[in-house]
Amino acid sequence: xxxxxxxxxxxxxxxxxxxxxxxxxxxxxxxxxxxxxxAVEKVERMGKKRLAYAIEKRQYGYYIFTEVKLPGEAVAPxxxxxxxxxDVFRHxxxxxxxxxxxxxxxxxxxxxxxxxxxxxxxxxxxxxGVREGGREGGREGHREGGRxxxxxx
Amino acid sequence: MAYQRKRICRFCxxxxxxxxxxxxxxxxxxxxERGKIIPRRVSGTxxxxxxxxxxxxxxxxxxxxxxxxSDNPA
Numbered sequence: 108x109x110x111x112x113x114x115x116x117x118x119x120x121x122x123x124x125x126x127x128x129x130x131x132x133x134x135x136x137x138x139x140x141x142x143x144x145x146a147v148e149k150v151e152r153m154g155k156k157r158l159a160y161a162i163e164k165r166q167y168g169y170y171i172f173t174e175v176k177l178p179g180e181a182v183a184p185x186x187x188x189x190x191x192x193x194d195v196f197r198h199x200x201x202x203x204x205x206x207x208x209x210x211x212x213x214x215x216x217x218x219x220x221x222x223x224x225x226x227x228x229x230x231x232x233x234x235x236g237v238r239e240g241g242r243e244g245g246r247e248g249h250r251e252g253g254r255x256x257x258x259x260x
Numbered sequence: 261m262a263y264q265r266k267r268i269c270r271f272c273x274x275x276x277x278x279x280x281x282x283x284x285x286x287x288x289x290x291x292x293e294r295g296k297i298i299p300r301r302v303s304g305t306x307x308x309x310x311x312x313x314x315x316x317x318x319x320x321x322x323x324x325x326x327x328x329x330s331d332n333p334a
Contacts, residue, residue, distance in 0.1 A: 117282070117323055119323065119324070153282075156325075158324035159284075159321070159324045159325055159326050159327040159330075160324055160327050160328065162324060168324065170323070172282065197322070197323065197324065199319060199322050199323050201281070201319065207278065210277040210278035211277075211278040211280065213277050213278070214275075214276050214277045214278045214280075217275050217276075217277075221274075221275075
């Protein structure tokens, strides 16, 4: 058995799919992955989104993002499976090296903290509150500390 | 494309280690109205991040999250 590698696989299904059809598609997809010796680790339904350009006259697509462990030689059959599928009209498989995985997690973590900090410090209430509280405090500090003499002139 | 002076890499500034191809909103800031990738001499992005950025944009385009070309800029 060959080594399992991490992949991020995103595919775009027909936009008119309801939950039931999406479920069935995800089910079939997972089944295919597992049959080929892989495992689906995460499924994220990004939902119906507008396409940046028309694909075979479609303006919208139903986006499904998955994180998967898969032996390398199973990728080609998977891509063929997508190509033959009538439900999926676009897919992207990205190999994630350990480094990629680590850096991505790091970045996401960083942003989560950043957002938390902003939400805590900057965002409560409307913009007005932010400006009065945060910025003025900062400015006053600088001016009083740095240039008292010039002001007196 | 009236951009100001060259400044520090926005990704370095923000502490980004990995540029995600699914984050089309963030990526779209590095495209011209036409959909071209803004060169780093203009955006000021460092070489390392520009490499990641261009890969991410190209992946994003495959997923139709970003345009290859755009005639009517949004």
